[in-house]
Amino acid sequence: MHGFAMKSLVVWLIYSIFSVSPAAAEIVESTIIDAPMSIVRTILEPAQSAAYLSPDVLNAEVEAENDCTIVHIEADGGPLGDITYSALRCPTPKGWREQLVSSTTIEEYAYNVSLEPITNVQTRVTIRSHIRLRASVPNKLIDRGVRRSVRKTLERLSGRALNKYGRYGQ
Numbered sequence: 113m114h115g116f117a118m119k120s121l122v123v124w125l126i127y128s129i130f131s132v133s134p135a136a137a138e139i140v141e142s143t144i145i146d147a148p149m150s151i152v153r154t155i156l157e158p159a160q161s162a163a164y165l166s167p168d169v170l171n172a173e174v175e176a177e178n179d180c181t182i183v184h185i186e187a188d189g190g191p192l193g194d195i196t197y198s199a200l201r202c203p204t205p206k207g208w209r210e211q212l213v214s215s216t217t218i219e220e221y222a223y224n225v226s227l228e229p230i231t232n233v234q235t236r237v238t239i240r241s242h243i244r245l246r247a248s249v250p251n252k253l254i255d256r257g258v259r260r261s262v263r264k265t266l267e268r269l270s271g272r273a274l275n276k277y278g279r280y281g282q
Contacts, residue, residue, distance in 0.1 A: 135251050136220075136244040137258040142236060143266045147277035149227050149235040155272050156208065156225060159183050159201050165272075167264040170194065179203065182213060189217070190257055192247060197221060220244035233277075237266060 145152055156162045159181040163172035171186040180202035189195040197215035201208055206228065212221035221243050228236040239262050245254060 135247060135249045135254040137241070137251070137255040139241045139255070139258050139262050140238065141259070141262045141266060142238040143270060144230055145235050145237055145270045145273045146233060147235060147273035148233055149229045151277045152227055152235045152237060152269070152273050155269060155276065156227075162208075162225075165265045165268045166261055167268070168261050174201075183210065191253075192217070192245070192249065199223070217246055218243060219246050235273075237269060239266065 155165075159174045160172050160183070163169050163183055163185060166187070168187040168189075169185055170188055173184045175182045175184075177200065180200050182198055183201050184198045185196065187195045187197075195215070195217045197218050198213040199210040199221060200213050201210045204224070204226070206226040208225050210221070210223040212218060215221070222240070223242075224238075224240040226238045226240075228238070230236050241258055241262050243254070243258055
């Protein structure tokens with residue numbers, strides 16, 4: 113490879129790995145849980161217990177707002193320190209959606225959980241998470257952290273659903 117091409121490749125790699133702007137992540141993860149949709153729904157319905165499925169949530173408080181709930185979250189932001197935000201959590205025909213109400217560290221936040229019955233005893237759960245921080249940190253760092261958190265949330269949900277279904281459904 114020519115010297116100029118090699119330098120261009122190195123610059124591109126550094127930029128793509130460490131690109132900094134207001135950090136953002138757009139994640140979609142899905143899993144099939146071996147439990148009926150009704151069981152999965154009962155685990156996710158209470159906003160406070162649903163919040164604690166995330167490995168990063170340190171504290172969650174809720175307040176009613178008509179058909180929706182305002183969820184106040186304090187989360188472990190890793191190297192960014194604790195992150196606090198409030199989100200409006202509303203039911204949708206397939207699950208729930210959350211939209212940012214306020215935060216000093218988060219600029220944009222949208223979190224959607226959808227449930228789809230696969231069989232009478234299996235449910236597909238899909239989480240779509242979009243977050244944009246006000247801080248300028250490497251996008252790869254935010255992407256990796258959000259992806260890890262969403263995957264761990266799905267794992268915890270699956271474990272609770274299997275535990276609950278095993279005790280009550282079979």
